[in-house]
Amino acid sequence: MAEKITLYGFNNLTKSLSFNIYDVCYAKSPRxxxxxxxxxxxxxNSERLTKILMHLTEMIGAHVLSLSxxxxxxxxxxxxxxxxxxxxIPASDTVVAHLDKSHVTVHTYPEYHPESCLATFRVDIDVATCGTITPLSTLDYLIGSFDSDIITMDYRVRGFTRDVTGKKLFMDHPMTSIQNYIDPKTLLRYDAIDINVYEANLFHTKMLIKDIDLQNxxxxxxxxxxxxxxxLSIMSRLRREMIEIFSGRNIY
Structure with a gap:
């Protein structure tokens, strides 16, 4: 936002970003x-994932309270x-309080198909924030931190806050598409579509890599x-696998 909105009390809006990536690989034998x-x-491993989340937290200007x-x-x-x-903020000599709390989580799901010789690595990252923090600014960093063949992103703003006149505010920043927060050079590498519900402040974007360099x-x-x-056979299997994951259904 160019200017901060003057609010009555604290900003009670909650903002959730779900970021999911899939990396597909061909491995020709069970071994x-x-x-x-x-x-x-x-x-x-959890050490490297912790470093990614710690940097993400710094990027959005938040402070880590605990780590697991x-x-x-x-x-x-x-x-x-x-x-x-x-x-x-110290509330007293023995009690420490903070104005709001949120969380960042990451889970990994490596798996392989015993018949198609394809293995898939999936990463789910959820960033839930309160107040003025908007996690959308971390998208380029997250995309660059992983080998991303398919990416799905959901952004939700919930609740409301009030300005000093008492008027309810259900969104405190302009928003039309998640793609607006991704580097245009990155978007050129993907086919991307939006499915948004503006009336409910729900935004969904999914992206599929355009070009496949088989060696990778x-x-x-x-x-x-x-x-x-x-x-050619491997390329076909890779592309079919990606299309089905991108589409969210069995096609072939």
Whole structure:
């Protein structure tokens, strides 16, 4: 916002950003599929995910109140941060209070299909904030932090606050599309569509990578080791998998 709105009391609006990415990979044998899962677990363990969320929290100007992290067996990891918009204020000699609290969470879901030789790495990040913090400014950072073939994003603003005249405010910043908060150079790499419900302050955007460089999707295999027909077959399987995830339904 160019100018802050003068409010009566605190800003009671809650803003939630759900950010989900899918990274698809081809691993030709069961052993390579398991190796891929191990690789993903090592690359995106709870330590690295914590660093991503800590930087995200700094970007939105919030303060971390508590941290919980966990790596799971056989696969996956989770991190949860409890955050506050304002620095905590001493309420008395023994009690400490803060003006609002929110949270940031991340969960990973590595998995593979035993028949199609495709493995998928899914990351879910949820940022729930109160007051003036808007998590949309972190989208470019999140997209750049992961290999993102399919991205789905939901942004919701709930509740209301009041200005000094008592008028209810159900939104405290202009909003038409999540895409407006993503670098245009990033958008050029994806096909993107919006499904928005403006009357309810609900915004949804999903994105599908346009171009596939097969080498980037082969795990422990060089593209030139494969005959042309096999390359085309793998490309077809990768694209079909991405389209179904993007569409949210079984098509083929």
């Amino acid at each position: 390579e599929q398991k190796d891929y899962i191990s690789y993903i677990n090592e690359q995106y 992290k966990q790596d799971y067996k056989p696969q996956g990891a989770s991190v949860t941060l409890l955050i506050a918009e304002e620095t905590m 999707y082969l795990f422990n295999t060089d593209v030139y080791e494969l005959p042309p027909k096999e390359r």
